[in-house]
Amino acid sequence: MSPRMKPLTLLMVSGLGVANVGCSAAPARGETSVARQKPDSTAQEPDWTAVERALGRRGQLQEGGLYRVGMPRTDLAVTVRGVPIRAALSLGSWIGFKSSGGGKVLVMGDLVLTESELNPVLSRLQQGGVGQTAVHKHLPDHSPPLWWTHVRAQGDPIAIAATMREALALTSTPGSAPAAPGSAETPFGIDTAAVRRALGREGRVTGGVYQVSAGRAETIRALGIDLAPAMGVGTVMSFQPTGNGRAVINGDFAMIATEVDSVLRALRENRIEVVELHNHLVDEEPRLYFVHFWAHDEAITLARGLRKALDRTNVR
Secondary structure (H helix, E strand, O other): OOHHHHHHHHHHHHOOOOOEEOOOOOOOOOOOOOOOOOOOOOOOOOOHHHHHHHHOOOOEEEOOOEEEEEEEOOOOOOEEOOEEOOHHHHOEEEEEEEEEEOOEEEEEEEEEEEHHHHHHHHHHHHHOOOEEEEEEOOOOOEEOOEEEEEEEEEEOHHHHHHHHHHHHOOOOOOOOOOOOOOOOOOOOOOOHHHHHHHHOOOEEEEOOEEEEEEOEOOOEEEOOEEEOHHHOOOEEEEEEEEEOOEEEEEEEEEEOHHHHHHHHHHHHHOOOEEEEEEOOOOOOEOOOEEEEEEEEEEHHHHHHHHHHHHOOOOEO
């Protein structure tokens, strides 16, 4: 992390308490809200249509009760070492809402922001009680420079959605659009069937990118709530074809502490670059570490290298 990140680091550390947006009760001094926010399984689900109106963007209700809104930064022309980056590879902003009981929600997300957008967005989020849990890079040598900003809040879904809407209005993020249809067998530059066999996992083609996900085998919890892999706590491996069977890869491995060294070794032994190692959350259990990676090579070679690293993690 560069020296200019230090003020942001101090900001994040000083403001990482969970935002109870729209709630009147606050934890007493010395308490955290983790043990006090038990979800009520009998509570009525939030009105997702009302959330959609407040946010001004459409989402999808996914397995596990997660209402997820994808916002790919298709407005940005980003390159890495001369390779134009598709939004589906690395530029996918998103927000996820999950009921935490009593009409409240836990909100998590990751916003892709330009340097000029970053601090105005941070200020507007903080004014509305939405906290940041990480600010960092996901790509090497990319132009223009971007910051991936992980956010979290807990409280009234309409109030949080309204805050997110106002913060996003300070960016050029396009409105929500449904993902382009695709299949794992769609011919688009690499042999996806061979990649699937090498990884031992099914993927899907979307936005010109072959995406493969792997959730952790153990349950990940934060604030007393079980987190789905789609809430940013799983491993993601994405392949963007560059011609002649080659591809660039980007994504991240979700690891516990005892896996970090072996995963990084496996990546480097297979000529896959380590971009960043960091946390995305602040109070998840078990504690997770994320390593972002990059490489440009034959797609099958890359898949085999990723499999070596994947086999050193506890995935489903």
